[in-house]
Amino acid sequence: xNLLRTALTYERGVWVSLFRWVFRRDPAGPGARFGxxxxxxxxxxxxxxxxxxxxxxxxxxxxxxxxxxxxxxLSLWGLLWMVGFLGAIRVHPHVVGATxxxxxxxxxxxxxxxxxxxxxxxTRNRPLEKSKGVQFEETADGGLIGKVAVxxxxxxxxxxxxxxxxxxxxxxxxxxxFWADDPKELVTxxxxxxxxxx
Numbered sequence: 272x273n274l275l276r277t278a279l280t281y282e283r284g285v286w287v288s289l290f291r292w293v294f295r296r297d298p299a300g301p302g303a304r305f306g307x308x309x310x311x312x313x314x315x316x317x318x319x320x321x322x323x324x325x326x327x328x329x330x331x332x333x334x335x336x337x338x339x340x341x342x343x344x345l346s347l348w349g350l351l352w353m354v355g356f357l358g359a360i361r362v363h364p365h366v367v368g369a370t371x372x373x374x375x376x377x378x379x380x381x382x383x384x385x386x387x388x389x390x391x392x393x394t395r396n397r398p399l400e401k402s403k404g405v406q407f408e409e410t411a412d413g414g415l416i417g418k419v420a421v422x423x424x425x426x427x428x429x430x431x432x433x434x435x436x437x438x439x440x441x442x443x444x445x446x447x448x449f450w451a452d453d454p455k456e457l458v459t460x461x462x463x464x465x466x467x468x469x
Contacts, residue, residue, distance in 0.1 A: 284378035285355035292358030302368025303460050307376070308360045309452040310422050315357045322350040365451055367460040372429065374449045376404055376419050382437045382447065384429065391430040392461040394454040399423045407441050414445030421450035427457060 291298060326346045333339045359377035366373040371385040399406060402423040408416040417439050418425055425448040434443035451457045 281379075285352055285359060288359035288362055288378055289351065289355030291362045292355075296362075298362060300366060300368065300373075302366040302373075304364040304366055305451045305453055305457045305460075306361070306364050307421050307450050307452055308357075310424075311360055312357065315353060319350065319353050319357070322346060322353065326350070365449070365457065367457065367464060369464075372461060374419055374429075374447060376421075376449075380405060380419055380439070382417070382419070382439060384431070384435065384437070384447065386464060388431050388433075388435045389429055389461070389465060390432045392458050392465070393428050393430075394426055394458050395428050396426045397424065397448065399425065405439060407439075407444075410445070415441065415443070416446045416448060417442070417444040419447070419449040425450050426454045427451055429461075 290296070326343065329342045329346060330339055333342055356377070363375040363377055363381070365375055371383055372389065374380070374382045374384070399418065399420055400423075402420075404420055406418040406420060408418065410416060414434070417437060427449055429447045429449075431445055431447070434445055436443045437447070
């Protein structure tokens with residue numbers, strides 16, 4: 272039942288993201304936006320391109336009309352699904368706003384950290400051993416680092432003032448690492464806000 276619920280939630284998220292991307296509906300809220308799609312986009316575009324080529328090829332290779340229709344429907348669904356997935360990472364950016372930082376990963380991760388919870392921010396490229404999008408690491412002093420990765424990498428570290436409850440499978444966390452396409456600009460924006468609210 273949990274697996275079905277997760278699948279339905281994911282399916283809904285893809286189609287809602289596609290709608291928002293196509294019709295330019297912005298759910299991010301006020302603040303400076305920072306993307307994390309630079310590495311993902313070429314891969315997704317490659318899959319989309321292959322799917323576009325595959326649709327007419329299957330039509331000519333399959334001799335049965337009913338099978339052609341089913342294959343076309345499934346291929347079209349898959350194509351739109353991939354476009355929706357690409358849209359999800361475009362319409363859900365990281366946001367540095369007046370009240371804090373939102374760290375996102377499509378429609379599946381949305382972590383908000385108020386300025387009072389953030390002690391320090393820095394850039395640091397870290398390749399991770401696993402490729403999972405959300406990971407955790409326990410530190411020697413008993414802390415817990417949350418990691419929101421892109422292709423098994425993070426390049427920004429938010430050090431928190433103390434253990435902070437976040438909307439992730441585990442917590443509270445003492446630091447949050449994530450990936451941004453423009454890490455220096457994001458870090459600058461975070462530091463400017465930390466100074467202004469400090």
